[in-house]
Amino acid sequence: MESVSGRAVMLELLAESDVLVIDRAPAWLHAHGLDPDFLARAFPRLVVSAVTPFGLYGPYADYAATDLTICMASGVGMAIGEPDRAPLALPATISSYIGAISAAGATMAAVLAQERDGLGQMVDVSVSESLSTLLIGPAAVRGHYNRRARQRFGHRVPGYYPDTILPCKDGFVSLIAIEDEEWRRFVALMGNPEWASDPLFAEKFSRYSLADTLDALIQPWLLTQTKQELFERCQANRVPTAPVNTASDVAGDPHLQSRDFWWTTFHTQLGALRTPGAPVRFSGTPMRARRSAPFLGQHNLDIYCGVLGYSRQELGPLRASGVI
Amino acid sequence: MSEAGPSRRPPLAGVRVLDFAWVWIGGTLSHLLSDFGAEVIKVESHTRIDLNRRAGPFSTGVPDEEAGVSFHAMHRNSLSTSLDLKRPEALRLVRRLVAISDVLVENFTPRFLPSRGLSYQDLRAIRPDLIMVSVSAAGQTGPSRDIMTYGPAIGAMAGMEGIVGYPGERPTGSQIALTDPTSGALAAFAIMAALRHRARTGRGQHIDISQWEAAVAMLGAPMIDYFLNHRITVSSGNRHPWMAPHGVYRCAGPDQWIALACATERQWQALVREMGSPEWCQAAEMRDLAGRSSHPESLDEGIEAWTATQDAMELTLRLQAAGVAAHAAMDTQRLIGDAHSVARQTFRHLDHPKSPNGLIYGIPWKLSETPGQVRTPAPFIGQHNLQILGDLLGASRTEVRELEEQGVAY
Numbered sequence: 078m079e080s081v082s083g084r085a086v087m088l089e090l091l092a093e094s095d096v097l098v099i100d101r102a103p104a105w106l107h108a109h110g111l112d113p114d115f116l117a118r119a120f121p122r123l124v125v126s127a128v129t130p131f132g133l134y135g136p137y138a139d140y141a142a143t144d145l146t147i148c149m150a151s152g153v154g155m156a157i158g159e160p161d162r163a164p165l166a167l168p169a170t171i172s173s174y175i176g177a178i179s180a181a182g183a184t185m186a187a188v189l190a191q192e193r194d195g196l197g198q199m200v201d202v203s204v205s206e207s208l209s210t211l212l213i214g215p216a217a218v219r220g221h222y223n224r225r226a227r228q229r230f231g232h233r234v235p236g237y238y239p240d241t242i243l244p245c246k247d248g249f250v251s252l253i254a255i256e257d258e259e260w261r262r263f264v265a266l267m268g269n270p271e272w273a274s275d276p277l278f279a280e281k282f283s284r285y286s287l288a289d290t291l292d293a294l295i296q297p298w299l300l301t302q303t304k305q306e307l308f309e310r311c312q313a314n315r316v317p318t319a320p321v322n323t324a325s326d327v328a329g330d331p332h333l334q335s336r337d338f339w340w341t342t343f344h345t346q347l348g349a350l351r352t353p354g355a356p357v358r359f360s361g362t363p364m365r366a367r368r369s370a371p372f373l374g375q376h377n378l379d380i381y382c383g384v385l386g387y388s389r390q391e392l393g394p395l396r397a398s399g400v401i
Numbered sequence: 402m403s404e405a406g407p408s409r410r411p412p413l414a415g416v417r418v419l420d421f422a423w424v425w426i427g428g429t430l431s432h433l434l435s436d437f438g439a440e441v442i443k444v445e446s447h448t449r450i451d452l453n454r455r456a457g458p459f460s461t462g463v464p465d466e467e468a469g470v471s472f473h474a475m476h477r478n479s480l481s482t483s484l485d486l487k488r489p490e491a492l493r494l495v496r497r498l499v500a501i502s503d504v505l506v507e508n509f510t511p512r513f514l515p516s517r518g519l520s521y522q523d524l525r526a527i528r529p530d531l532i533m534v535s536v537s538a539a540g541q542t543g544p545s546r547d548i549m550t551y552g553p554a555i556g557a558m559a560g561m562e563g564i565v566g567y568p569g570e571r572p573t574g575s576q577i578a579l580t581d582p583t584s585g586a587l588a589a590f591a592i593m594a595a596l597r598h599r600a601r602t603g604r605g606q607h608i609d610i611s612q613w614e615a616a617v618a619m620l621g622a623p624m625i626d627y628f629l630n631h632r633i634t635v636s637s638g639n640r641h642p643w644m645a646p647h648g649v650y651r652c653a654g655p656d657q658w659i660a661l662a663c664a665t666e667r668q669w670q671a672l673v674r675e676m677g678s679p680e681w682c683q684a685a686e687m688r689d690l691a692g693r694s695s696h697p698e699s700l701d702e703g704i705e706a707w708t709a710t711q712d713a714m715e716l717t718l719r720l721q722a723a724g725v726a727a728h729a730a731m732d733t734q735r736l737i738g739d740a741h742s743v744a745r746q747t748f749r750h751l752d753h754p755k756s757p758n759g760l761i762y763g764i765p766w767k768l769s770e771t772p773g774q775v776r777t778p779a780p781f782i783g784q785h786n787l788q789i790l791g792d793l794l795g796a797s798r799t800e801v802r803e804l805e806e807q808g809v810a811y
Contacts, residue, residue, distance in 0.1 A: 113769070117769075131741065132745055132767065133767075134744065134745070135740075135741040135744040135745045136740050136741050136744060137728075137741045140721050140726075140728065141668075141721060141724060141725065141726040141727075142726050142728070143644070143647075143662040143664065143726050145639060145641070145647060145648075145649070145660050145662050145726075146660045146661065146662060146726050146727060146728040147728075148660075149649060149658070149659075149660035149728055149729070149730040149731065150660075150728040150729070150730075150731055151731070151736075152731050152732065152733045152736040153577070154649065154660070154730050155656075155658075155730050155731065155732045155733070156575075156576075156577055156733075157565060157573070157575045157576070157577065158567070158573060159567075159573065162567065163638075163639065163648070163649040163650070163651070163658060164649055164658055164730050165565060165566070165567070165573070165575075165638060165639060165649075166639050166649070166660070167565070167575060167579075168561065168564045168565050168623075168634075168636070169564070169619070169620055169621075169622050169623055169634070170621075170622060171561070171579075171619050171620075174619045174621075175579075175583055175586075175619075178583060178586050178587055178590065179586055179765055179766070181590045182433060182586055182587075182589045182590040182593065182766065183765075183766035183767075183768065185590055185593035185594055185597070186412040186413070186437050186593060186766065186768060186771070187412065187768055187771070188593075188597065189412045189413070189593055189596060189597060189600075190409060190410075190411075190412040190768075190770070190771050192597065192600065193410075193412075194409055194410075196409065196770065198768055198769045198770035198771065199768070199769035199770075200766065200767070200768055200769075201767035201768075201769070202765065202766055202767070203745065203765075203767075206742075206745055206747050206763075206765055207765045209736060209742065209747050209762070210747060210762045210763060210764075210765040211429060211582040211583070211585075211586055211765060212577065212579055212582055212583075213577070213733060213736075214474060214748075214762030215425070215428075215471040215474055215475065215762070216577075216733060217733035217734075217736060217737055217748065217762065218470050218471055218473075218474045218748075218760055218761060218762060219456075219457070219458055219470060219471055220733045220734060221470075221733075221734070221737055221760050222458040222459075222460065222470050222760075223458055224734075225734070226732035226733045226734040226735070227732065227733045230576060231573050231576075232571070232572070232573045232574055232576070233576060234553055234576045234578070235576075240551065240553060240576075242557070242562060242571075242572055242573065242574045242576075244571065248563075249557075249563065249571065249572055250557075251553055251554045251556075251557035251558075251562060251574070253550075253551050253553065253554055255551070312548050312549060315549055316549075317548075317549040317550050317551055317554060318554065319548070319550060319554035319555070319557050319558045320557065320558060321557045321562055321563040321572060321574070322557065322558050322559065322560045322563060323560060323563060323633050323634075323635075324560050324620075324623050324624055324626070324627035324633050324634055325627060325633055326560070327558075327559065327560040327617055327620075327624065328624070328627055328628065330558075331544060332539060332543045332544050332545035332546075332613075333543075333613070333614065333617070335542075335543045335544055336540055336542060336543045336611070336614070338614050338617070347629065350625070350628070350629070351624075351625075351628040352621060352624065352625060352628075353614075353617045353618040353620065353621055353624055354614070354618070355614070355618070356587055356610070356614060356615040356618035356619075357587055357588075357590075357591045357608060357609075357610050357615070358540070358608065358609040358610070358611075359591065359594070359595065359606055359608055360521075360606045360607040360608070360609070361595075361598065361604055361605070361606030361607075362594070362595070362598050362606065
C-alpha cells in the first residue's frame with residue numbers, strides 16, 4: 078500500500094469486493110488517497126467498514142491508541158478495579174474484540190442495504206464509542222441522573238449483596254444470591270447459621286451496606302469447599318453462583334466439550350491447534366473453521382491470478398518491487 | 402451524519418421482530434435492530450416485569466416502572482404489547498403474532514418456551530421461514546444448560562473475571578456483566594446474517610447463543626496460550642506482555658488518571674523527551690523493552706512521579722502530539738460532556754412523556770447513507786396493544802379492551 082502501484086492493485090481488488098474492512102485513522106486514509114469521499118465515488122457498490130479506535134470524525138479521530146487507552150477513554154476502565162487505586166482495563170484484547178463484534182453488526186446492516194439497493198456506504202465504528210454505549214452507556218445514563226459518575230467497587234457489583242468474588246478452598250467463586258428467595262436458599266445451604274437471622278441482613282440493599290461484615294462471616298464456610306462443589310451445591314439449590322474458572326478449568330469443562338465448542342485447525346508450523354469455537358450457533362448455516370490463519374501473503378497466487386487474472390509472469394515484478 | 406431525510410430506506414425496514422428478551426441483552430438487541438428500521442415489538446407483562454423497568458434511578462425521582470432511565474435509553478423505538486404468558490389466550494395471540502413476524506428473540510431458560518408449546522419446532526409450523534434467536538447462559542443443549550446465572554457469573558465461568566485484578570493479587574473481576582450487552586450485539590449480528598440467508602434461500606433458522614461460549618470466544622489468546630504452552634493467564638493489572646510502559650498513572654486531582662502505552666522504541670523515546678529526559682530513564686534496565694518489562698515497579702514509579710502533578714486532559718494532548726498512545730481515564734460524567742462524545746452524539750436527548758429531554762446513549766454504528774434513527778421514546782407497558790392486537794391481529798377496539806380487562810393483556 079505504500080507504493081503507487083500497490084495502490085493501483087488495491088483499487089483493482091476493491092472493484093471485485095463487496096466489503097472493505099479498514100482500521101486506519103482518517104489522516105492515514107487521506108494520505109493514501111483512500112478517503113471516504115473518494116471511495117464512495119469510485120466504488121458506489123462497496124461497503125467500506127472502518128473500525129478504528131475513535132471513529133472517522135470527532136476531535137480524537139487521529140489519536141494513537143491501544144486496547145488499554147481505548148478502554149480508559151471509553152469510560153469502562155473507570156468502572157473496574159478498587160475505588161482508591163488505578164482503574165483497570167479489560168483483560169487480553171477484549172476491548173478490540175467487542176469493537177469487532179460491533180463492527181460486524183454494523184457491516185451486516187450495510188450489507189443488507191447493499192443487497193437490496195445495489196449501493197454501498199461508509200460504516201464508521203469507533204471501538205471506544207462501542208464500549209461507551211453498549212458496555213457503559215446504561216451506567217452512564219444512570220450516573221447522569223444520580224449526578225455521580227459510575228464508581229469502582231473492587232470485587233463487588235454495587236447496590237445489592239452478594240454479587241461478588243470471594244475465595245474458596247481451591248480458588249474463587251462468583252457468589253450471587255441477590256433476591257430474597259436466593260438469599261434464603263443460600264443461608265439454608267450454609268446450615269442456617271445464627272448470625273444470618275439478624276434482620277439487618279434480610280434485605281439485599283441493607284446487606285450491601287454491610288458487605289465487609291458479610292464477606293467475613295461467609296468466608297469460613299466457602300473456604301471448606303472447592304469451587305466445583307460450591308457450583309454444584311448452589312445450582313442444585315437454585316442459587317446462581319458459579320466458579321471463577323481458569324483457562325485450564327475452561328479447557329476441561331464437560332459442558333463445553335459436550336457441545337463440541339472447541340475447534341481444531343491444522344497449522345503448518347504448529348500442527349493441530351485448538352481454539353475457542355463459534356460464539357453463535359446457526360442451525361441452518363453453521364460457522365466453521367475452514368482453514369487456520371494464513372501466513373502473510375499465503376494466498377497471493379489465488380487472489381492476483383485467480384481473482385484479478387494476472388499471469389504468473391506479471392506477478393514476478395510486483396513481488397520483486399515489493400508491491401506484494 | 403445528518404439524520405434528516407435519508408434518501409435510502411433503513412436496512413431493516415419491513416422486518417418485524419417479536420422481542421421476548423429482557424434486561425440488558427434484550428435492551429441492547431432491541432435498539433440495535435430498531436435504530437436501523439426494524440419494528441421491534443416487546444412482549445411483556447405486569448406479571449413479569451422486565452427488571453430493567455424496575456432499575457433506578459427514575460426520571461420522576463420516585464420508583465415508577467415507566468420512568469426507569471436505563472429502560473428509556475435501551476428501549477427507544479420499540480413498541481410494547483402486554484401479554485401474560487401464563488394465560489392460554491395470551492399464548493394463542495403469541496402464535497398469531499409469530500405468524501406475521503420475521504424474527505423472534507428470547508432469553509428465557511431453555512425449558513420455558515417448549516413448556517408453553519412455543520419451541521422452535523412448534524413455531525416453525527406456524528411460520529416456516531421464522532428466524533428464532535435463543536440467548537441463554539449455557540446454550541440450549543448440554544449438561545449445564547439449566548444453570549441459573551447473572552451476567553457476572555458467566556464472565557467468571559468463561560475465565561474472564563478471574564484475570565481481572567492487580568498484579569499478584571486476588572481477582573477483583575470486572576463486575577460490569579459485559580457478557581450481557583455483548584451477547585445482545587452478537588444476536589443482532591446473527592439476526593442480520595440469518596436475514597441475508599433467508600433473502601437468498603427463503604429459509605429461516607434457529608440461532609443458539611450460549612453467553613458462556615460467546616465469552617470464551619473473546620479469550621482467544623489466553624486459551625491458545627493454555628493449549629499450546631500450558632500457561633494459565635492470571636491477573637496482571639494493566640501490564641502487557643510486550644509493551645512497557647503500559648499502565649494507568651495518577652494525575653493531579655481526585656481520582657484523575659492517564660493511560661499510556663509505548664509499543665515501539667520511538668514512542669518510548671518520545672515519552673522520555675516529554676518527561677524532560679530524567680536520570681532514571683538512562684539507567685541500564687530502562688534502555689530496552691526487555692529491561693523495562695522486567696522492572697515494571699521502578700518504571701511505573703518513575704512515570705507516575707511525573708504524571709502526578711499534571712492535568713490528565715492536558716497531558717493527553719501533549720503526549721498525543723508527541724506520538725504516544727495516551728488518554729485520560731474518563732469517568733462516565735466527564736465522558737457524557739466530552740467534546741468527542743458530543744461530536745459523535747455518543748449521548749443524546751430524547752423526549753419521553755415521563756422524561757422531557759431525557760438523556761439516552763446514542764447509536765454506536767454510524768452508517769453514512771442509512772443512518773440509525775431515534776424515532777420514538779420507550780413505550781409504556783402495553784402502550785401499543787391497540788395497534789398490535791387490533792391493527793395487526795384484527796381484534797376490534799372492544800375486543801382489545803376485553804383482553805385487557807380479563808388480564809390476558811396485562
